[in-house]
Amino acid sequence: MKATLVLGSMAALSTSMLSTTAQADTWRGWNIHPPGYPNTIALESFAKEVKEATDGRVSPKVYNNSILGDQTDAIEQVRNGALDFANFNMGPMGPIVPATNVVSLPFIFKNIDHMHRVMDGEVGQRFAEAMAEKNLVALSWFDSGARSFYNTKHAIRTPDDVKGLKLRVMNNDLYVQMADALGGNATPMSYSEVFQSLKTGVIDGAENNYPSYESSNHFEVAGYFSLTQHLIIPECLCISKRSWNALSESDQQAVREAAEHASTLQREEWTKRSEASREKVLAAGVSINEVDDKAAFQDRMTPIYERFVEQNPALADWVEAIQNTP
Template sequence: MKFRLVATCIAACMFTLNAANAASVTLKLGHIAEPTNPYGMGADHFAELVKDYSKGDIEVQVFPSSQLGNQRDLVEGLTLGTVEMTLTGTAVLGNFAPEVSVFDLPFLFRDTDHAYKALDTIGMDLCKKYVEPKGMITLAMWENGIRHMTNNKRPIRTPKDMEGLKVRVMEQPVYIELMKALKASPTPMAMSELYTALQKGVIDGQENPLSQIATKHFYEVQKYVSLTAHTYAPEVVLISKFAWDGLNDSQKEIITKAALETKDWQRQLCRDLEDKFAKTIVEGGAEINDDVDKQAFIDATKSVWELYSKKYGNETIDAIVNVK
């Protein structure tokens, strides 16, 4: 514990000194997506905007594909001051600030517009209240995408088709309870381990947006892709408070502006590339099934909402549902 405290203090002091004394500031941004993933492309776009707006005085170095660690490692690095920036899902962030995992409840949003409005208001407020005290500043909420089920056993049309499947999930209680509600066997696992686990048959399936299924080549080791659309996954843009406190007001304004401008650009990119990713998946040999009984899935997963409500109450859920 003492070692971690000393390490964080050193990291904070070093960053502050570098920002104050150097002619430019360098921020390392790590994420787990491939560069061809829409939020991977968003990270690169953000870095270019920061460079342009700062006239080269601020450099954001992007490290994709888990080069700096998995999502949990990256978020923990922010709290310790060993990583400056990351993109992460609310599911992983929920391990550090459980209240934000409300956004991973199944079938929470009516559509993407509903998700955007809720995230840009309630989402940002929740992050300020619960994430910032953990040592992380939320700059914006980008998009990972709408998550779907894949497996090697059968197309998923009703909750009954999920029974007995061994499915990889993120290391987060909401997704674990989601699979239990569907009578599947949840297997928490980092994304970096997933392809090999599918290839070796350690698990039957997984769930992710089409962008991840395509860019991580999961279609090579999964036969069936079923468009369950069970959750919408935001991608939160975070900067360590150690790094943030080492920036001057002008630098903070530039970074915030770039993150917010990239948000709209990146969300639109997700919509624009959806058909391309679907085509890649089908051409790669997997079968996409859209014949899904959504209402049956909604009914089967209401128990996940109830578990969250017991812990944190209904106020936030009701506020999100009622966003117009």
């Protein structure tokens, strides 16, 4: 009789464990950055909070350093549900969600705080709705700093200082147009090739934020960093629509709150990391200069905006909405 009870209890416990396992949903998350990077810290905090808030019903795991594929592949994997969540830069999102090309317009944001106000408000909600139509649920917005020019030749203080410089830009026609409008020679290339290309003179310069400039060691071969701050591109914490729809309403709320907390943490960590990177490159002898007259650079962008609106008339009010956000 006792043996029967023991066996019965073991069977019940086994059934309970199987039931709990079946109910648990292990989420896989894509991340391009290494451990310790601001975005990684925020994503890992998000994963921990979601697991705790859902009592383990959702158990996210972050995979760093793009080990689950490059960003283009990862976007598609999140869209089709093969991956559950990710942190994406909005720059490469354009081919899938055309409205997101707006944030790649040079000087579309006045400064980083302005970008935060835009993305945390009604315009950010419009972006989220456009992304949801493509099976990407954007729950919060991350910072990626302001991108500025750096080069091996001289400080850039006016648009004329860009003339003739061979500049690496990301592979996006808007960025090519931007460099060309300033008189530079735009050279799209893989980020992994930039250090050697700067060192050997294949290119004269590139553009990025402080943490990337420092962590890539580009400061060792390109010692002039000029704060043009021409591109401020937000990032999203995105959930697969399939994974999102599988959640109960209460778990959706928990995941959304965790994403918002992650955004706050990421922005704080980004500010700290940016300042630390700035101090490091200064100590290494880099020449950093402010750009007093950004309006001169912005004026050169007028044809780019006119062409963009002409080619994308449906996005004209998106441009205006961002520019009119105080």
